[in-house]
Amino acid sequence: xxxxxxxxxxxxxxxxxxxxxxxxxxxxxxxxxxxxxxxxxxxxxxxxxxxxxxxxxxxxxxxxxxxxxxxxxxxxxxxxxxxxxxxxxxxxxxxxxxxxxxxxxxxxxxxxxxxxxxxxxxxxxxxxxxxxxxxxxxxxxxxxxxxxxxxxxxxxxxxxxxxxxxxxxxxxxxxxxxxxxxxxxxxxxxxxxxxxxxxxxxxxxxxxxxxxxxxxxxxxxxxxxxxxxxxxxxxxxxxxxxxxxxxxxxxxxxxxxxxxxxxxxxxxxxxxxxxxxxxxxxxxxxxxxxxxx
Amino acid sequence: xxxxxxxxxxxxxxxxxxxxxxxxxxxxxxxxxxxxxxxxxxxxxxxxxxxxxxxxxxxxxxxxxxxxxxxxxxxxxxxxxxxxxxxxxxxxxxxxxxxxxxxxxxxxxxxxxxxxxxxxxxxxxxxxxxxxxxxxxxxxxxxxxxxxxxxxxxxxxxxxxxxxxxxxxxxxxxxxxxxxxxxxxxxxxxxxxxxxxxxxxxxxxxxxxxxxxxxxxxxxxxxxxxxxxxxxxxxxxxxxxxxxxxxxxxxxxxxxxxxxxxxxxxxxxxxxxxxxxxxxxxxxxxxxxxxxx
Numbered sequence: 001x002x003x004x005x006x007x008x009x010x011x012x013x014x015x016x017x018x019x020x021x022x023x024x025x026x027x028x029x030x031x032x033x034x035x036x037x038x039x040x041x042x043x044x045x046x047x048x049x050x051x052x053x054x055x056x057x058x059x060x061x062x063x064x065x066x067x068x069x070x071x072x073x074x075x076x077x078x079x080x081x082x083x084x085x086x087x088x089x090x091x092x093x094x095x096x097x098x099x100x101x102x103x104x105x106x107x108x109x110x111x112x113x114x115x116x117x118x119x120x121x122x123x124x125x126x127x128x129x130x131x132x133x134x135x136x137x138x139x140x141x142x143x144x145x146x147x148x149x150x151x152x153x154x155x156x157x158x159x160x161x162x163x164x165x166x167x168x169x170x171x172x173x174x175x176x177x178x179x180x181x182x183x184x185x186x187x188x189x190x191x192x193x194x195x196x197x198x199x200x201x202x203x204x205x206x207x208x209x210x211x212x213x214x215x216x217x218x219x220x221x222x223x224x225x226x227x228x229x230x231x232x233x234x235x236x237x238x239x240x241x242x243x244x245x246x247x248x249x250x251x252x253x254x255x256x257x258x259x260x261x262x263x264x265x266x267x268x269x270x271x272x273x274x275x276x277x278x279x280x281x282x283x284x285x286x287x288x289x290x291x292x293x
Numbered sequence: 294x295x296x297x298x299x300x301x302x303x304x305x306x307x308x309x310x311x312x313x314x315x316x317x318x319x320x321x322x323x324x325x326x327x328x329x330x331x332x333x334x335x336x337x338x339x340x341x342x343x344x345x346x347x348x349x350x351x352x353x354x355x356x357x358x359x360x361x362x363x364x365x366x367x368x369x370x371x372x373x374x375x376x377x378x379x380x381x382x383x384x385x386x387x388x389x390x391x392x393x394x395x396x397x398x399x400x401x402x403x404x405x406x407x408x409x410x411x412x413x414x415x416x417x418x419x420x421x422x423x424x425x426x427x428x429x430x431x432x433x434x435x436x437x438x439x440x441x442x443x444x445x446x447x448x449x450x451x452x453x454x455x456x457x458x459x460x461x462x463x464x465x466x467x468x469x470x471x472x473x474x475x476x477x478x479x480x481x482x483x484x485x486x487x488x489x490x491x492x493x494x495x496x497x498x499x500x501x502x503x504x505x506x507x508x509x510x511x512x513x514x515x516x517x518x519x520x521x522x523x524x525x526x527x528x529x530x531x532x533x534x535x536x537x538x539x540x541x542x543x544x545x546x547x548x549x550x551x552x553x554x555x556x557x558x559x560x561x562x563x564x565x566x567x568x569x570x571x572x573x574x575x576x577x578x579x580x581x582x583x584x585x586x
Contacts, residue, residue, distance in 0.1 A: 027466060028446030030453055035441060082407060087399035106380035107452050110403065111445050114375060117407065118440030121414045125433035132425035139432060140418035147411030148328060152404050153321030159400050160323055173320060 003283035007049055013062065014048035014069045021070055021123060034104045034112035035119070038081045039074065042095045046216075046288075047072045047182060050209070051190035053280050058201060060194025067127035068138055068189035071120040075146045076182060078116035081109050083155065117146075130195060138189045145185035154178025158244070166245050172214065180213035200273070207270035208281060215263040216288050221246040222256055227293065264289045296576035300342055306355065307341035307362045308333075314363055314416060327397045327405035328412070331374045332367065335388045339509075339581075340365045340475060343502070344483035346573050351494060353487025360420035361431055361482035364413040368439045369475060371409035374402050376448065410439075423488060431482045438478035447471025451537070459538050465507065473506035493566070500563035501574060508556040509581050514539035515549055520586065557582045 018039055026032055048069035055065035084091040084099040085106065092102050101109035124139050144150055154177025161174060187209040191197040225248055247256040267285040271278040311332055319325055341362035348358035377384040377392040378399065385395050394402035417432050437443055447470025454467060480502040484490040518541055540549040560578040564571040 023442065026442060026446065028441055028449050028470065031441045031446055031449035078407075082403055085400075085403060087403060107378075108449065110375055110378065110380060111449050111452075113407070114371075114410065115441035115445040117410050118436045118443075118445065121432055122436035122440060125429050125436060132429050135429055136418050136425050139414055143411045143415035143418060147415060148321055148324050148408035149316065149319055150411075152408040152411065153319065153324055156321045156324035156401065156404050159404075177321065 001279040001283050003280040003287075006053075006280050007284070007287070010049045010052040010069075011045045013052065013066075014045050014073060017066050017070050018073060021074070021119065030104070030108060031111055031115055034100055034108045035115050037103055038077050038100045038112055038116065041077070041080075041097055043073070043077070045073060047076055047186040049284070050183065050186040051193070053284065054187045054190025054205060055193045057205075057274060057277055057281065058191055058194035058196045060190075060196065061129070064129045064195065065190055065193040067123050067129070067135075068186075068193050071123045071138075071142060072182065072186050072189065074116045074120035074123065075142065075151075078113040078120075079146075079151055079155070079182075081113040081116070085109060088155075088159075120146075130193065134192055134195060138192055141188055141192075142185050145181040150177055150181035150185075151179075154181065161245060164245075166250075168247075168250050171245050171247070171250060175214055175217045176210070179217055180210060183213035183216065184209040204270055204273045208267050208285075211263045211267035211270060212285050212288055215260055215267065215285070218247045218256055218260045218263065219289060219291065221248055222253070222260070223291075223293065225253070260289055294572040294576050296573040296580075299346075299573055300577070300580070303342045303345040303362075304338045306345065306359075307338050307366060310359050310363050311366060314367070314412065323397070323401060324404055324408055327393055327401045328408050330396055331370050331393045331405055331409065334370070334373075334390055336366070336370070338366060340369055340479040342577070343476065343479040344486070346577065347480045347483025347498060348486045350498075350567060350570055350574065351484055351487035351489045353483075353489065354422070357422045357488065358483055358486040360416045360422070360428075361479075361486050364416045364431075364435060365475065365479050365482065367409045367413035367416065368435065368444070371406040371413075372439075372444055372448070372475075374406040374409070378402060381448075381452075413439075423486065427485055427488060431485055434481055434485075435478050438474040443470055443474035443478075444472075447474065454538060457538075459543075461540075461543050464538050464540070464543060468507055468510045469503070472510050473503060476506035476509065477502040497563055497566045501560050501578075504556045504560035504563060505578050505581055508553055508560065508578070511540045511549055511553045511556065512582060512584065514541055515546070515553070516584075516586065518546070553582055 022032055022036055051065050051069040051072060052062060055062065080094060081100045083089050084094060085101055091099055093099065100112055120142065121139055124135055124142065127135050146152065154174055157174045158178055161170070184206060187205045188202065191202055191205055224246065247259060251259060264285055268282055271281050315325055315329055344358050344362040344365060345355060348355065373387060374393045376382050377387060378394055384392055386392065393405055413435065414432055417428055417435065420428050439445065447467055450467045451471055454463070477499060480498045481495065484495055484498055517539065540552060544552060557578055561575055564574050
């Protein structure tokens, strides 16, 4: 199956949706512009695509997944803005464009990230297509998975690890928090948005998201070494410069590629349970592994 | 009426509640510690007190207000951590103690703020004492009032105003966003937590919170000039150094005090509607105006 048209359909859908989430004007115009700039920075919208795919897998309606798709992207977007700050990764470019604190200023970038996080929860709370208890469950999951027991915790572990020699187990733990948690949340919110998710469904999807989440990161590490700055939109080898532990550094390039293949296999196996309905998710697992940027 | 014992009871209650909101241990220990440090920095817990008072005014149960009280304090606490950062106000002391980025480091302070914001929404979503639709409404209000159309928007306006000559109207607009929005949210969430709030109740309380919110700020501006560093816990006159517009600067000290008296009167009038039941809120309005730190 080639699910690329589906991927593009979902990408376009979330682009359209995101255009409506920020009020057109207001008293605080500069911060609105900085949030807008950060939301529309050419991202691949992988997480919203996951939301829609999980929603469709379980027979949901796409409009029930819109709030979750936008909320997850707001969280992802805020995390990039804060991650790029001088006190964090100190990146001046993201996908070839000036990062928020370069295009605006550092204080505005901090506030834009804060505003995007609040917006994520506002969007979920305002959703009228789903029962209130489902919306609450989504908020609960997103708050946990983006907070200190999720994404933010992973970023902190990452900072603590910098310049340290760590094990493959510690590296996996860090990534499970830092990027894995939000990818899992995407799948889980998408499943919940169908209003038809059973415990077995959620378990299978959870196994899938853990595998693709880590695969995504291993692939990123490989690309950071093998790709060039132009394709990547950030300086090639920048992880090495920051003395960050990576899979190629820990396992060697061959070992990292072996790990990637194993995770891809796990991803496929975990969703066999859904039979043909899971074809887009199978395709996406391969897409993550085979992408060149 | 002397509502000081009530104030202390509510302060102690939220202290106890806040002690339980962070899991005891986790993989991301450093960030948990930084969040803990920021939550317990000797704050007066004014906003949680407002939550409890509004809850009690409308005949609610205190336990129904616990989640809102803690959530609001998490938001307030995160905003202070980010406000103190070098790129923002660059403060090394808060209430006589090192600010989060001094006690830890800048990256950790950014992340601790982010984690506290997520925690606020997690707490509201996990509340089981209220119907789901009430919890959603609370989340919606808190997200809006702490986001770019509220607190974060106000901080951005404040930054844009720095070094500029602005009018009293612009100053009021900025404060209504920057501090007023979260004070209004405290009262509104407290009222909603009673599960008995009518539109008239909410309107009267909204007028009250707008008045005390601005009064709080005018008083802060006055104290920044009249108080000394030891009482204030931050360098005296620090707003002047940052070339921030203040009420005494715009209206003169006598004008600022007149404004404060007028706002206090408005606060009292707005809650006459509740008769004797509002005595603690009357007391609190006076307390805000008369405090010495």
